Amino acid sequence: MPDNGSPTDLADEASSRVRGRRTVAVAESLTGGLVSSALAKAPAASEWFRGGLVAYSGEVKHDVLGVPPGPVVSADAAEAMADGVRKLLSADVAVAVTGVGGPGEQDGCPAGTVFVAVVTADTCRTEHHRLDGDPGKICAEAVTATLALLLAAL
Secondary structure, eight states, X not given: OOOOOOHHHHHHHHHHHHTTTOOEEEEESTTTTHHHHHHHTSTTHHHHEEEEEXXXXXXXXXXXXXXXXXXXXXXXXXXXXXXXXXXXXXXXXXXXXXXXXXXXXXXXXXXXXXXXXXXXXXXXXXXXXXXXXXXXXXXXXXXXXXXXXXXXXX
C-alpha cells in the first residue's frame, strides 16, 4: 500500500476540508475505533465530527447499520455500514471499514482483506485492499486507507 501520510496528517487534512461545510461520521469494524479516534483528535473536531460506531459483531452490522444478510467482509457491507451510520448520526459524509485482521480468514476472505466505503446522500465510492502483516499492522494500514478514501471523496 502506498504511503498516504500518517493518520494524524490525514485527519488534520480532513478537518481543514470539512470544517464549516460538512459533517462526518464513521462506522468501523476491523479498526475497532481507531479511525474515529484519529478524527476526534483533529482540529475543531467538535464542529464537524458527528461520531462513530464500532460494529465489530456481524449482528451489530446487520441490526444497527442495516447491512443486508450475507458476508460482512464485502464491498456491499462496507457501503451499507457507511450509509447506515450516515443516516443514524445525521452526517453529510460517512466512511466505513470492514475486513479481516487475522490470523485466520472470515467469510471466505483471507487475513488482510479490507473493504472501505465512503458515502454522501448522492455518491458512494468503495475500495478493496489486500494488506499484509500481523493483525496490528493490518489495522494500522486499514486506518490509513480509510482516512485516505475519506479525503479523496472530499
